[in-house]
Amino acid sequence: MEFHYPNGKKFKPATTVEKTKKTKAKDFTYSNRGMTLEEDLNETNKYYLQSEIAVIHKKPTPVQIVNVDYPKRSAAVIKEAYFKQASTTDYNGVYKGKYIDFEAKETRFKTSFPLNNFHKHQIEHIKQVLNQNGIAFVILRFSSIEEVYFLEGKHLLSLWNRMEEGGRKSITISEVQEYGHRILLGFRPRIDYIKIIDKLYNLS
Numbered sequence: 216m217e218f219h220y221p222n223g224k225k226f227k228p229a230t231t232v233e234k235t236k237k238t239k240a241k242d243f244t245y246s247n248r249g250m251t252l253e254e255d256l257n258e259t260n261k262y263y264l265q266s267e268i269a270v271i272h273k274k275p276t277p278v279q280i281v282n283v284d285y286p287k288r289s290a291a292v293i294k295e296a297y298f299k300q301a302s303t304t305d306y307n308g309v310y311k312g313k314y315i316d317f318e319a320k321e322t323r324f325k326t327s328f329p330l331n332n333f334h335k336h337q338i339e340h341i342k343q344v345l346n347q348n349g350i351a352f353v354i355l356r357f358s359s360i361e362e363v364y365f366l367e368g369k370h371l372l373s374l375w376n377r378m379e380e381g382g383r384k385s386i387t388i389s390e391v392q393e394y395g396h397r398i399l400l401g402f403r404p405r406i407d408y409i410k411i412i413d414k415l416y417n418l419s
Contacts, residue, residue, distance in 0.1 A: 252321050252356045252363075256306065259404040269409060271308030271315055303340040304351075310409065311418050314349035316341070317408075321356040327385040328355055330378050338375050341368040350416065354398070354408060355391060364395035365411040 253273070263269040304318040318341070320332045333353075344351040351368035366386075378384050396411045413419035 251358070252319050252354070253305075255400075255405045256319055256354070259406045259408070260306070260308075262404040263409065269308060269310035269315070271306055271310070273306055274304070304337055310350075310412065313412075313416070313418070314344070314347070315412070316344045316349055316351045317353060319354045319356075321358050323359050325357060325359050326388050328357070328388075328391060329385045330375060331384065333371075333375070338372065342372055345369060345372075350412060352408075354406065355395070357388070361400070363398045363400065363406055364391050365398055365408050366391060366395040367415070370394040 257273060260269075260271045260273075263271060304316055306319065307314070307316040309315060318333070318337055320328070322328050322332065341351045341353075345368050353366050353368070353371055355364045355366055356362070357364075374386050374390070396414075398406055398408060398411065401407055
């Protein structure tokens with residue numbers, strides 16, 4: 216099956232061989248490639264929903280199907296599809312009357328978080344949410360040391376602006392610890408980011 220970006224460019228996922236070569240060549244960053252952070256957040260949001268705490272969902276990726284094959288009457292195989300538009304952030308919803316919007320990212324680096332993990336349109340989206348008094352943030356996981364942090368959108372914007380002005384292209388772990396809030400992994404919920412929201416916005 217072929218996928219294409221909104222500009223028509225063909226989407227080419229990395230092959231297993233390519234991924235292996237990259238891993239051997241250097242420590243690299245990734246966004247939910249192993250699905251670990253995503254699965255943990257999905258379980259967390261499921262717990263929030265079932266416990267009537269908050270309604271937060273992962274945003275679906277809009278796809279337009281353009282070519283379908285029917286090898287059998289009972290089965291259809293998608294041969295070609297396009298991403299309709301660039302995605303914004305991963306999750307959104309509502310909590311105690313407040314609009315919640317956030318992105319989730321992972322890295323294998325231990326001492327910094329590369330800002331190229333984010334896209335310009337995601338930064339613009341976070342800025343727009345904050346301008347409307349919504350609650351926007353990112354959840355960062357340093358998978359090699361298994362640490363998870365909640366970083367407010369305003370701090371991400373500041374660090375992004377620093378990069379655009381010629382500054383460093385990553386957030387150091389010390390900056391994440393200074394501006395962010397560590398989330399200790401639990402059982403139910405697994406990643407309790409609502410507890411951080413309560414503290415920051417006096418919603419408890």
